[in-house]
Every structure is written in structure tokens, then in C-alpha cells.
Amino acid sequence: MDLTTLTIKELSEKLRKKETSSVEATKAYLKRIEAVEGKVHAFVTVTPDEALSMAEAADKRLAAGQGAPLTGIPIALKDIFCTRGVRTTCSSKMLEGFVPPYDATIARKLKEAGAVILGKNNMDEFAMGSSTENSAFHKTLNPWALDRVPGGSSGGSAAAVAALECAASMGTDTGGSIRQPASCCGVVGLKPTYGRVSRFGMIAFASSLDQAGPLTRSVEDAAIILQAIAGHDPSDSTSIDTPVPDYLASLNKSVKGLKIGIPREYFIEGMDPEVEGSIRKALDVLKSLGAELVEVTLPHTQYAVAVYYLVATAEASSNLARYDGVKYGLRTKEAGGLLDMYKRTRDAGFGDEVKRRIMLGTYSLSAGYYDAYYKKASQVRTLIKNDFDEAFKSCDVIATPTAPSAAFKIGERVEDPLTMYLSDIFTISCNLAGIPGISVPAGFTKENLPIGLQLLGKSMDEETVLRAAHAYELSGGWLGRRPTL
Amino acid sequence: MSIDKKDVLKVANLARLALTDSEIELYTSQLQRILGYVEKLSELDTTGVEPTTYTVPLKTAFREDRVKESLSREDALWNAPDEDRGCFKVPQIIE
Numbered sequence: 260m261d262l263t264t265l266t267i268k269e270l271s272e273k274l275r276k277k278e279t280s281s282v283e284a285t286k287a288y289l290k291r292i293e294a295v296e297g298k299v300h301a302f303v304t305v306t307p308d309e310a311l312s313m314a315e316a317a318d319k320r321l322a323a324g325q326g327a328p329l330t331g332i333p334i335a336l337k338d339i340f341c342t343r344g345v346r347t348t349c350s351s352k353m354l355e356g357f358v359p360p361y362d363a364t365i366a367r368k369l370k371e372a373g374a375v376i377l378g379k380n381n382m383d384e385f386a387m388g389s390s391t392e393n394s395a396f397h398k399t400l401n402p403w404a405l406d407r408v409p410g411g412s413s414g415g416s417a418a419a420v421a422a423l424e425c426a427a428s429m430g431t432d433t434g435g436s437i438r439q440p441a442s443c444c445g446v447v448g449l450k451p452t453y454g455r456v457s458r459f460g461m462i463a464f465a466s467s468l469d470q471a472g473p474l475t476r477s478v479e480d481a482a483i484i485l486q487a488i489a490g491h492d493p494s495d496s497t498s499i500d501t502p503v504p505d506y507l508a509s510l511n512k513s514v515k516g517l518k519i520g521i522p523r524e525y526f527i528e529g530m531d532p533e534v535e536g537s538i539r540k541a542l543d544v545l546k547s548l549g550a551e552l553v554e555v556t557l558p559h560t561q562y563a564v565a566v567y568y569l570v571a572t573a574e575a576s577s578n579l580a581r582y583d584g585v586k587y588g589l590r591t592k593e594a595g596g597l598l599d600m601y602k603r604t605r606d607a608g609f610g611d612e613v614k615r616r617i618m619l620g621t622y623s624l625s626a627g628y629y630d631a632y633y634k635k636a637s638q639v640r641t642l643i644k645n646d647f648d649e650a651f652k653s654c655d656v657i658a659t660p661t662a663p664s665a666a667f668k669i670g671e672r673v674e675d676p677l678t679m680y681l682s683d684i685f686t687i688s689c690n691l692a693g694i695p696g697i698s699v700p701a702g703f704t705k706e707n708l709p710i711g712l713q714l715l716g717k718s719m720d721e722e723t724v725l726r727a728a729h730a731y732e733l734s735g736g737w738l739g740r741r742p743t744l
Numbered sequence: 745m746s747i748d749k750k751d752v753l754k755v756a757n758l759a760r761l762a763l764t765d766s767e768i769e770l771y772t773s774q775l776q777r778i779l780g781y782v783e784k785l786s787e788l789d790t791t792g793v794e795p796t797t798y799t800v801p802l803k804t805a806f807r808e809d810r811v812k813e814s815l816s817r818e819d820a821l822w823n824a825p826d827e828d829r830g831c832f833k834v835p836q837i838i839e
Contacts, residue, residue, distance in 0.1 A: 693799025
């Protein structure tokens with residue numbers, strides 16, 4: 260019995276029945292990491308000693324008949340979540356040696372639930388990218404095809420889950436950074452409603468868009484993790500203070516009569532025929548389960564990428580001002596005075612894409628340009644949000660492809676930032692509107708590359724999103740498909 | 745609106761980035777292209793549209809005025825590139 264192939268649900272049941280232990284499962288995952296990490300490169304840091312001691316503690320809880328569904332489950336975290344005593348780099352030279360003195364709320368909640376943390380996953384530097392090629396340390400490769408990207412920015416998390424290096428991983432999603440890599444790697448990726456999950460201790464990129472969520476091998480597993488991490492946090496004033504529903508209770512309800520909106524702007528001429536074919540088939544499956552397909556319109560879709568790259572970079576330019584070589588992170592040695600130290604430290608510590616976005620954000624916020632760029636983009640953001648409010652009057656969830664194509668080749672888009680930005684064309688609007696979204700595996704191309712179905716829901720309605728995704732997953736026929744490494 | 749080398753240098757200074765000459769060349773052309781793309785927003789008439797900065801209703805988060813533990817000085821200085829007698833140390837500011 261290979262413990263690494265089990266879902267969280269399955270492993271959790273075995274742990275409770277004492278058919279295995281958390282230490283055994285953790286050892287199996289550490290062995291798997293040792294075996295495939297040389298090919299996939301999904302981690303920045305692996306922490307075997309810490310993981311084994313967490314597993315021992317979890318086994319004690321389980322032996323005493325205590326513990327939550329996550330107790331003893333080996334997982335990983337994107338290297339954007341602060342972990343006390345464990346290096347947290349954001350895949351940047353700026354934070355290469357940064358060891359946080361506190362835990363992110365998510366890390367704390369997962370530890371309290373008894374999860375075992377195996378290590379920290381690679382990512383695009385400061386979560387800026389769609390391919391994980393912007394990591395300052397190494398590229399992560401797609402477990403389905405080692406010459407392809409795993410998507411990004413949570414590419415290490417998605418690849419690690421697909422390659423059976425962890426049962427699940429936590430990622431973050433600012434413009435698609437959970438859903439797009441999930442789609443590329445054939446796993447489930449959930450971005451909750453903005454504010455549903457605390458951002459405290461999650462290194463900031465664009466504060467009005469960033470949201471954390473799980474990457475898992477089943478929709479049910481995503482619901483289990485969301486249950487453990489959702490809720491108000493006094494340390495994050497933008498986290499929403501409303502009760503957390505029981506996500507598992509509604510998961511198995513029928514989708515009969517559920518109205519699924521199909522936005523005509525997302526099915527345009529020229530889109531990848533293999534992607535379109537798979538999504539159309541997925542919609543047929545949902546229809547055969549009793550869901551009703553309705554056409555909806557999101558007329559401002561074509562402006563979303565432009566709005567995103569103005570809003571996100573403006574917020575980033577301000578958030579990343581904190582990296583000044585004073586309190587933590589890199590400081591260049593050869594600096595003259597204070598100002599020179601700031602400038603040289605930032606030039607040496609940030610990679611190319613991060614600098615490009617800081618430059619764009621600083622420009623659009625600077626005197627004389629604010630109204631034309633940042634303010635204009637924020638107004639169009641309102642129009643995009645209104646589109647969703649309008650569309651959700653006639654449907655319960657909206658279905659689209661997660662990405663316009665399957666995983667692209669390594670190096671294919673690095674020279675051209677704008678083409679790279681367009682990889683996020685189907686995922687970005689969801690962040691601008693603050694609504695929840697999920698990517699669930701929905702087939703493969705002829706080259707055996709995964710394709711993802713995206714389901715978007717009303718604000719705070721993760722239950723319906725999870726229910727529809729779960730129903731599709733059970734009937735779609737892709738559950739349990741794994742890459743051979 | 746287009747962006748030239750002079751603008752890029754000005755922005756780099758505002759962003760506190762000591763860019764190399766080749767970076768300035770590169771960013772000038774790439775930012776020109778990106779700004780050209782976002783220009784499409786001007787097609788839309790947004791007169792009277794309220795900007796959205798957050799998608800959740802923001803209200804001032806009040807809490808009890810209670811003393812609680814904060815990071816210890818030792819923890820706060822844990823990652824300091826340079827420190828002196830319990831303080832962060834920086835290069836000379838005043839000549």
C-alpha cells in the first residue's frame with residue numbers, strides 16, 4: 260500500500276482506524292520527495308526533522324482518540340507563508356535568509372489542526388508570474404511533461420501535489436496563482452472569497468486581491484482544508500467576520516436544478532480547440548447530472564488583464580517598499596550612504612519581473628498619471644464586479660476554462676511579459692470581483708497534458724462552488740489520474 | 745501616453761531601484777508595450793463610476809484596549825542585517 264497515493268480523506272480514515280500512523284505516512288512522503296524531487300524541483304526547503312516530530316505529536320493525539328480530519332496528514336506550504344523558525348523566501352534573493360519569528364495564521368491553524376508540514380514549495384518570486392520560472396532559485400518542472408512549466412505562481416505547490424510529494428499544499432491566488440497551476444498540473448485548486456481566509460503572515464503582493472487556498476487531489480480534500488483555515492482573524496482587518504459553514508455537509512447534495520452560467524466572452528473564436536472540447540464535454544456531464552446550462556454575459560472581460568496589471572502592480576509597488584535592507588532580508592555590503600544602500604539592495608535583491616512590476620506600479624501611481632491609470636483601472640474594476648453581480652442573478656455558478664491552453668514549454672514565454680500576462684485571462688476577473696473560484700481536472704490534451712474546468716461562485720458561496728466541482732469530479736472520470744515519473 | 749528613458753530613470757529613483765543601463769533599456773521598451781496594451785481602458789466611459797479598491801465592506805476594526813504580548817526585542821532583531829545595542833543599525837544618514 261503506497262500511502263502517498265491516498266487522498267486526505269482516505270489517509271485520515273486509515274489513521275483513525277490505526278491501520279497506519281502519521282510517522283509512517285510522513286516517512287513515505289519524505290521517501291517520495293527524495294525519489295522525485297531531483298526531477299520536479301517543487302520545494303525550496305524540505306524540513307524532515309520538524310515533520311517527523313509533528314508526526315509523532317499527531318500520532319499521540321490520534322492514539323488518545325483526539326484530532327481533527329487533518330491530524331497527521333503530511334502537507335506543504337507555498338514559501339510565501341511565514342513559518343516560525345523555518346526559512347521563508349518567497350523564492351526571492353531578497354528573503355533568501357529570512358527566518359520569520361512568527362507563524363502566518365494559516366500555518367498556525369494547520370499546525371493546530373495537527374497537520375504535518377513537510378516543507379516549503381517553490382513559486383514565482385513574490386508570487387509574480389504564471390510559470391514558476393521567476394523563482395530566484397530554480398525552475399519547477401511539470402510532473403506530466405518535464406519540458407513544460409507547472410503554471411504559477413503556486414507552481415511548486417501544484418507540482419508537489421501532482422507528483423505525490425505531499426497530500427496537499429497551500430497556495431495563494433492574486434490573479435489565478437492557485438487555479439492556473441492546478442489546471443496545468445491536473446490537481447484541484449480553490450481560491451476562496453476575498454476575506455474568507457486570513458492573510459496575516461502571508462507575504463503581501465497585491466493586498467486587495469491576494470487570497471490563500473488549498474491545492475489538493477480531490478474537491479473533498481479542498482473542502483476539508485478550507486474548513487480548517489476559513490474564518491475571521493483579528494490580525495487581518497479585511498478578513499470577513501461571518502460564521503463558517505460546514506463545507507462537507509453540503510458537498511454531496513445533488514446538482515439537479517443548479518443553474519450553471521456559460522459566459523459567451525470566455526468561449527471565443529481562436530481558443531485552443533482541445534481546451535474548448537474538454538470544457539464542453541465537462542458541461543455535458545454536469546447537464547446529465549441535472550444541472551441547467553444558461554448563457555450569461557460578462558461584457559467587460561476583455562478589460563480585466565489591463566485592470567489587473569495596473570491595480571496589482573500599484574499595490575505591489577507600495578507593498579514591496581518595505582524591502583529596504585533595514586529590518587530583515589538582504590542588504591548589499593558595498594553601499595555608500597542610506598539612500599545608496601536602499602537602491603543597491605533593491606536592485607540586487609529583486610528579480611527582473613518583480614522590478615518590472617514595481618516600475619509599472621510606481622509609474623501609474625506617480626504624479627500626473629494616477630487618474631489616467633490607477634483610478635481608471637479601479638473604476639473599470641467596478642464595472643467588472645457589476646458584470647458578475649448581474650450574471651449571478653440568472654445562475655448559481657459560472658463555468659469557464661481555467662486557462663486558455665494547457666501547460667506551455669519552459670522558456671516559451673519568458674521573453675515576452677505581455678504574452679505571459681495573457682495566460683491569466685480567464686482567472687483574473689474572479690480576483691478583481693473578490694469571488695470564489697475553483698479549478699478541477701477536466702481532461703487531457705492529445706499530448707497527455709491536463710486541462711482544468713473553472714467554476715466561479717457568488718461572494719461567500721464556496722459551498723455551491725465545491726458542490727458543483729465535487730459532482731463533476733465524481734462523474735467526470737478524471738479522479739485519481741496521476742503522472743508517471 | 746508613452747514612456748521614455750527619462751521617465752524610467754525618474755520612476756526608478758522613486759521606486760529606489762539602482763537600475764543598470766541595460767535594465768533601463770529593457771524596461772523602457774517593455775513598459776511602453778504594456779502601457780500601450782492598458783491604453784484600451786480609455787475606450788470605456790467611466791464618468792461617474794465609483795472606483796473599487798476593496799471588494800469587502802471596509803470598516804474600522806475596533807478592539808478592546810488591552811495589553812497583550814508582542815514580538816520580543818530579540819525576535820524583532822532576529823533577521824536584522826545589522827544591529828547595535830538592541831537597535832537596527834543603518835549606514836550614516838547625515839554627512
